[in-house]
Amino acid sequence: MALPSVSTQIQLVARPQGWPVDGDFRMTTVELAEPGPGQVRVVNEYISVDPYMRGRMNDVKSYVPPFALGETMTGGAVGRVVASTVDALKVGDVVVHQLGWRDVAQGDAAQFRVVPEVAGVPVSANLGVLGMTALTAYVGLLEVAQMVPGDTVFVSGAAGAVGSMVGQIARLKGAARVIGSAGSDAKVALLTGRYGFDTAFNYKSGPVTDQLAAAAPDGIDVYFDNVGGDHLEAAIATLNDGGRAALCGAIAQYNSTDAPVGPRNMANIVGRGLMLKGFIVGTYLQHYPAFAAEMAGWLAAGEVVFDETVVDGIEHAVDAFGSLMRGANTGKMLVQIARPS
Incomplete structure (x- = not known):
């Protein structure tokens, strides 16, 4: 299969006044250069849309900088490595990262974290119940x-x-x-x-x-x-x-x-x-190991259940976000970008 070289991305082009509307966003395509030293390319399988992203659309001081106008937004995503120039990340590895709002992500290896594939648990769970x-x-x-x-x-x-x-x-x-x-x-x-x-x-x-x-x-x-x-x-x-x-x-x-x-x-x-x-x-990431161990046990024992509301296609990411803000989701709201391998 040919290596994807074009990334479809969602950018913020206007600060929403009240509820976000379609005109506040644009979908664009970006040609990707060959991965440089220390870089990887990832095909996203799922991206996350979350309520906190609405705050980042405003130009106000907060715990995280606002989205810049005219630039691609970011957020949680899980995908699979399709090209790599580093030994620690191999083609086929499943990784989580913050280069969401796009179908193909490329960046320094430090931006991506390998997660194990768990039998019976979809990779999307790394953005929800395991994330x-x-x-x-x-x-x-x-x-x-x-x-x-x-x-x-x-x-x-x-x-x-x-x-x-x-x-x-x-x-x-x-x-x-x-x-x-x-x-x-x-x-x-x-x-x-x-x-x-x-x-x-x-x-x-x-x-x-x-x-x-x-x-x-x-x-x-x-x-x-x-x-x-x-x-x-x-x-x-x-x-x-x-x-x-x-x-x-x-x-x-x-x-x-x-x-x-x-x-x-x-x-x-x-x-x-x-x-x-x-x-x-x-500010509480030091508790992740304890959380991960307990949650894995609860899932294995069937003591925790989870639901996902999945919207298909990067072109529908803005619609998914609007639905989330109106409470149309049950459990985690996700956008499916590529079919899981």
Whole structure:
């Protein structure tokens, strides 16, 4: 098979105002030079689209630089080496890297990490249950929120890639009760029927504070926040004395053009001795070996399940991102670029 020499890539050409639209992006092709010394070429099999990418489309200071206008965006991807000039990366190796939003990636070998192929587990799992997504759930729950056996845990956005992992890890780590919120009755049924949540509610069915109070009459001890807004306010109202919250995301306000409305009950933080801590998974990478060992065991024992929503083709990557931001995914949202070998 001929070595692919053209890369189809998605670039950001305008800063979105509110919800991203097609005109904010363009698809282009780039001719690739022969890999130089220390470089590899990879055909991506899957790329990840994630909520944090919406923040990078804005020109604001954050923990990671914004996407540059007119340049190809980046993000998690998994693919297979098709050309290499280094001994450590061989043709055929499966690798994970951050050169997503393109079908063929080329760069220095240090940008790519070889991952083993596990029988019965798709390579796409390296972007979800075996990758940064589930690591985010693991460290946020156990290191940031410091969950201990017997805690009652509430997870917002619980049917998403991170949230569904948080709920399952909480159960495996001995939570007394795990509560989730999701945006449809079908997802609520999935939380209790597939992911092992004790109870869940549809946040569109009524005020979140009221629904959470009904689901947790004795309060909650830990909150894992993927949503912000009314969910954060509800959690602050329901957290018991000494409760802890890991703030992972605030998808409710990512596309808003209005100033966000903060929780109106911040005094509870003082009166109840609450701890609210935001975190970025990249500062907790030292926990990856422990996470990887535990997750591998849970998967092998059938104690963790995962779902993927897969959109086909690099030309549909922007559509996949828009669907993700509107909550159309169950589990990890991926774009399939090349058929797995």
